[in-house]
Amino acid sequence: MVNFCVQAAVLARLITKKRQDMDKKLEKAMNEQLSKEFYSAYLYVSMAAYFESENLAGFSHWMKMQAQEELLHAMKFFDFLNERSSKVILEAIDKPPYKFLSIDDVFKANLKHEQGVTGRINNLYATAQKVNDNATAIFLQWFINEQIEEEKNPVDILTKLKYVKDQPAGILILDKELAARPQPVLGPTAGNAA
Ligand SMILES: [Fe+2]
Numbered sequence: 001m002v003n004f005c006v007q008a009a010v011l012a013r014l015i016t017k018k019r020q021d022m023d024k025k026l027e028k029a030m031n032e033q034l035s036k037e038f039y040s041a042y043l044y045v046s047m048a049a050y051f052e053s054e055n056l057a058g059f060s061h062w063m064k065m066q067a068q069e070e071l072l073h074a075m076k077f078f079d080f081l082n083e084r085s086s087k088v089i090l091e092a093i094d095k096p097p098y099k100f101l102s103i104d105d106v107f108k109a110n111l112k113h114e115q116g117v118t119g120r121i122n123n124l125y126a127t128a129q130k131v132n133d134n135a136t137a138i139f140l141q142w143f144i145n146e147q148i149e150e151e152k153n154p155v156d157i158l159t160k161l162k163y164v165k166d167q168p169a170g171i172l173i174l175d176k177e178l179a180a181r182p183q184p185v186l187g188p189t190a191g192n193a194a
């Protein structure tokens with residue numbers, strides 16, 4: 001019994017120590033980013049709703065796939081924080097905008113949002129480096145690369161929209177193209193199996 005108590009105390013100390021592994025400021029910022037990824041999903045569902053109201057099923061599908069991808073991003077943070085024995089604390093998710101003026105307007109908002117996300121990820125990476133948390137820095141490198149695609153996607157679509165110049169035939173061809181976006185599957189990040 002005594003032996004068991006000693007073992008339990010040692011285990012409790014080890015667990016407590018593990019829980020202190022991540023710098024508190026970094027842990028808070030990682031949690032905030034987790035919630036922001038959920039906001040991204042919320043924003044893209046709102047954009048999909050706009051396209052539904054415009055009867056653009058392909059554009060809506062593309063945004064729904066993007067929203068699903070954001071949920072996977074959020075869960076990467078969730079899994080990583082748990083693997084590090086950090087506490088996951090979810091925050092309230094802001095109401096996303098829902099009034100958009102045009103297709104262009106949506107993708108400009110998409111680009112602006114992703115530029116903001118890139119800035120946040122870069123700040124997180126800098127914080128991880130500052131506190132010598134190499135595992136978190138390596139985990140974040142996946143997101144740094146991902147943000148290249150996240151900014152490129154709306155830029156590519158905005159370029160095509162410029163060529164189309166509001167011609168209905170061109171918009172419908174683009175709608176068909178965007179309808180083919182496959183379900184997102186994310187590759188593994190370092191220290192994160194999914
Ligand atoms: Fe994301």
Ligand SMILES: [Fe+2]
Pocket residue numbers: 069146149150
């Ligand atoms: Fe992506």
